[in-house]
Amino acid sequence: MTEPEVLNGRRARAVRNDGAILTAARDVFVADPDAPIAAVARAAGVGISALYRRYPSKEALLGTLCLDGLRQFVGVAEAAGVVADPWEAFVTFLRGVVEADVHSLTVYLAGRFPTTPEHRDLAAQARVLADGILHRAQQSGAVRADLESTDLPMIYEQLAAIRLGTPDQIRELRRRYLDIHLAGLRATATSYGSLAGTAPTGAALGARWHRST
Structure with a gap:
């Protein structure tokens, strides 16, 4: 050889x-x-x-793991962003994010390692892509206007908390409950009334990634 x-x-x-x-x-x-x-x-x-x-170190491994998750999120958003129909792009995006399960990393690992400029740059890119998909769907009249971009991570994290049964059962349950969320996110769902309370701020979401001292 x-x-x-x-x-x-x-x-x-x-x-x-x-x-x-x-x-x-x-x-x-x-x-x-x-x-x-x-x-x-x-x-x-x-x-x-x-x-x-x-x-x-463990921190270095956690940091790389979360970089990988951010790259997956960006890839899902980029693929959804080229879907012509705004509603279908929005649905494709949410389903892709939930299927990739990147927000389990947020739920379990946020604040356990120091973030780097690369983490912050990828997070900013992910945010811009996600906002673009949501705003296009709202402007088309497909998604309710009172939904904020910072509401979406909370939905992802709710679904990431579903861990009942086998991996296949977990995926099916997450798809089921995402469909329920999607029904409530359509513009026609506003007949039920306005959303209660206020969405979290971007600062509040980001603060979870800062290490506690």
């Missing part, structure tokens, strides 16, 4: 290991945010030294 082939083999193995680590980290830390990093190594089937070569 030539040296380039050896290097390519090592790179491929490193990519596989990194994917396995991130998948395991998501499962382990969503189930138990206080779990030790060694539990991730066991779940990923890699040695602890291999894990530490990539992530020198």
Whole structure:
């Protein structure tokens, strides 16, 4: 085997290991945010030294995990943004976000690691894309006008809290209750009346990611 082939083999193995680590980290830390990093190594089937070569601390691993979640969110929003019909774009977006389950990371991991400029830049990009999808749907008359962009993360987190049964059952239940939410988000649903209370501020949502001292 030539040296380039050896290097390519090592790179491929490193990519596989990194994917396995991130998948395991998501499962382990969503189930138990206080779990030790060694539990991730066991779940990923890699040695602890291999894990530490990539992530020198639990905080570094959590930070990377949440970057991955933000990238998934951005990808979902970009794909939904090109859907021609504003309502269908909105539905595609919400369903994609819920299916990706990125907000389980918010529910369980917010405030457990220091955020970086990359986190903040990706979060800003995600916010702009999400706002654009919502506002286009509202301007078309498809989505109720009293819905605020900061209401949506609360819906995602409500659905992320559903963890009943097998993974397939959880997905089905989340789809079911998202459909109920979507029925209430249509402009025609305002016949029930205006939404009670006020939406959370962006500052209140963002504050959860700041580490407590």
